[in-house]
Amino acid sequence: MSGPPVVIWAPAVKRLLRYSDLVPCLEEVLGQFSHRDNAEVLQPVRTAVPLRKHHGFMLSMPAYMENRGVLSTKLVCFYRREEGSPLPSTQATLLLLDPRVGNVKAVMDGDVITHMRTAAVSAISAKLLMRPEAQVLTIFGTGHQARSHYEVFTEMFAFKEVRVWSRTRQRADAFCQSVPGPVKAFSSAEEAARGADVIVTVTRSTEPVLFRAWVKPGAHVSAVGACRPDWRELDDVLMKEAVVYVDSREGAVAESGDVVLSGAEVFAELGDVINGVKPALREKTTVFKSLGMGVQDAASAQLVFQRWETEAGQR
Numbered sequence: 001m002s003g004p005p006v007v008i009w010a011p012a013v014k015r016l017l018r019y020s021d022l023v024p025c026l027e028e029v030l031g032q033f034s035h036r037d038n039a040e041v042l043q044p045v046r047t048a049v050p051l052r053k054h055h056g057f058m059l060s061m062p063a064y065m066e067n068r069g070v071l072s073t074k075l076v077c078f079y080r081r082e083e084g085s086p087l088p089s090t091q092a093t094l095l096l097l098d099p100r101v102g103n104v105k106a107v108m109d110g111d112v113i114t115h116m117r118t119a120a121v122s123a124i125s126a127k128l129l130m131r132p133e134a135q136v137l138t139i140f141g142t143g144h145q146a147r148s149h150y151e152v153f154t155e156m157f158a159f160k161e162v163r164v165w166s167r168t169r170q171r172a173d174a175f176c177q178s179v180p181g182p183v184k185a186f187s188s189a190e191e192a193a194r195g196a197d198v199i200v201t202v203t204r205s206t207e208p209v210l211f212r213a214w215v216k217p218g219a220h221v222s223a224v225g226a227c228r229p230d231w232r233e234l235d236d237v238l239m240k241e242a243v244v245y246v247d248s249r250e251g252a253v254a255e256s257g258d259v260v261l262s263g264a265e266v267f268a269e270l271g272d273v274i275n276g277v278k279p280a281l282r283e284k285t286t287v288f289k290s291l292g293m294g295v296q297d298a299a300s301a302q303l304v305f306q307r308w309e310t311e312a313g314q315r
């Protein structure tokens with residue numbers, strides 16, 4: 001009989017996980033995922049259970065990577081909350097198992113992992129798809145994902161200007177005051193978007209908030225919100241005119257309203273670009289439609305657990 005699982009909660013995950021480890025690790029994982037010809041990476045399309053009474057969904061996200069020896073599942077609930085609600089809009093918990101015997105080795109906070117791995121994957125998309133001379137970054141939204149995207153994008157790239165848009169000027173100003181570097185607050189989405197080289201949309205909107213008419217030709221858009229088949233962040237024209245990259249084709253056609261409702265063609269997975277199977281069309285306007293994957297959580301959880309074991313061995 002195996003012992004009880006260790007519990008690794010948010011402050012420890014935050015201490016143990018570093019973008020400098022996460023970004024190269026996830027780049028490798030995205031490439032492995034897109035090699036559909038081997039059994040190394042197994043990730044079924046996630047299951048979504050509607051929580052109708054509470055205006056939310058529970059996603060179950062299992063993943064197995066045979067060669068890495070990592071088996072995990074994340075349970076994440078997300079809700080449509082009224083603005084200003086004191087309740088969290090997303091809560092995630094991750095179970096890390098030993099694939100040899102099936103016991104749960106660790107129960108981890110999944111929130112920090114979700115914030116960091118999503119931002120790390122967007123940063124990989126920007127590294128692959130933005131123009132080398134990119135100078136202006138715009139972030140739509142001021143929530144958890146906006147913060148983690150700000151952190152990794154300013155750690156990895158030297159933007160000359162960072163902008164943030166929120167539906168209220170007050171929230172945009174509060175965001176600017178809470179981050180370490182200079183950020184310009186905008187109360188007009190159009191003004192924030194026009195002229196930007198990279199635009200990250202991390203809102204909880206269910207309707208388009210970013211329109212092709214505002215997007216500079218050759219810009220790169222990382223669209224992170226709108227993770228239900230009837231939710232949108234981008235308009236049809238942008239989706240149809242841009243070259244669309246995704247994390248998982250199966251996920252995108254099942255879950256992304258921006259892909260499904262616009263009828264846009266998916267050009268490639270990020271992993272195809274990493275594997276050299278599809279080109280990175282940096283000179284074109286590109287959209288990376290992110291939905292999130294169980295393998296990203298699995299690899300992140302393994303990094304946390306390995307560091308936790310190292311720390312425990314030193315105690």
Ligand SMILES: NC(=O)C1=CN([C@@H]2O[C@H](COP(=O)(O)OP(=O)(O)OC[C@H]3O[C@@H](n4cnc5c(N)ncnc54)[C@H](O)[C@@H]3O)[C@@H](O)[C@H]2O)C=CC1
Pocket residue numbers: 078089090114118141142143144145146166167171202203204205206207209224225226227290291292293
């Ligand atoms: N692609 C992925 O892997 C993941 C995607 N997500 C999605 O990313 C989005 C942001 O997540 P969090 O930052 O954790 O949420 P959050 O609740 O912390 O922040 C949401 C932000 O969206 C803004 N917002 C809400 N309704 C809006 C509307 N109608 N128009 C414009 N802005 C609006 C809020 O003011 C807030 O700034 C969500 O849609 C979430 O489902 C979350 C985790 C992973």
Ligand SMILES: O=C([O-])C1=[NH+]CCC1
Pocket residue numbers: 059076078114227291292293
């Ligand atoms: O991948 C993820 O964890 C999520 N995607 C959308 C909401 C949560």
